[in-house]
């Protein structure tokens with residue numbers, strides 16, 4: 001799967017990338033009550049413009065992305081100076097208040113997550129095959145401190161093979177199964193299914209519960 005993502009970026013097969021800010025982020029983030037200044041973790045971030053939206057609202061952003069191409073494209077599309085440094089095994093690229101960590105999300109360690117106080121997942125969970133999603137939910141719970149909140153956007157298929165992907169369908173039952181052990185899970189909305197897209201999005205607010213994991 002790792003190589004497939006790198007191939008996609010190299011070949012420009014990035015249909016998942018949006019050229020605008022996700023409307024559900026703009027609509028729901030302000031209602032989560034995450035304080036300005038809180039650092040937001042964006043796992044499997046691609047070169048999402050949502051990170052700039054969060055940064056403009058005074059949130060330092062820490063994105064984690066496997067593909068160097070994605071990170072280079074993100075900073076090339078920005079205007080601020082870029083600084084680069086290393087925190088093994090990640091190569092980090094900082095532009096303004098957005099830090100992009102190039103490497104595998106599952107290698108990102110709790111010690112590196114010290115300042116994180118919120119998260120945003122659009123097309124991260126649904127990029128992962130079923131067996132990896134449990135690992136993702138557990139890893140996220142390890143990185144997020146009690147009380148921290150996040151927004152999660154999932155997809156359900158309205159057409160075609162329900163097991164195909166990426167993107168993978170993640171049902172409401174699965175969201176609850178994956179996250180309820182460690183998060184309070186609130187369903188916020190089901191989006192419209194865009195004509196012919198074959199998908200319907202769902203938006204969730206998650207709040208990390210006490211220390212048990």
Ligand SMILES: C[S@@+](CC[C@H](N)C(=O)[O-])C[C@H]1O[C@@H](n2cnc3c(N)ncnc32)[C@H](O)[C@@H]1O
Pocket residue numbers: 005006016017018043044045046047048064065066067070103104105106122123124127
């Ligand atoms: C479906 S895309 C979504 C990107 C972004 N969240 C967005 O909304 O545009 C999934 C991204 O996750 C990256 N990725 C996949 N597995 C990863 C992993 N284990 N660690 C970090 N990034 C990963 C891929 O390279 C790809 O850019």
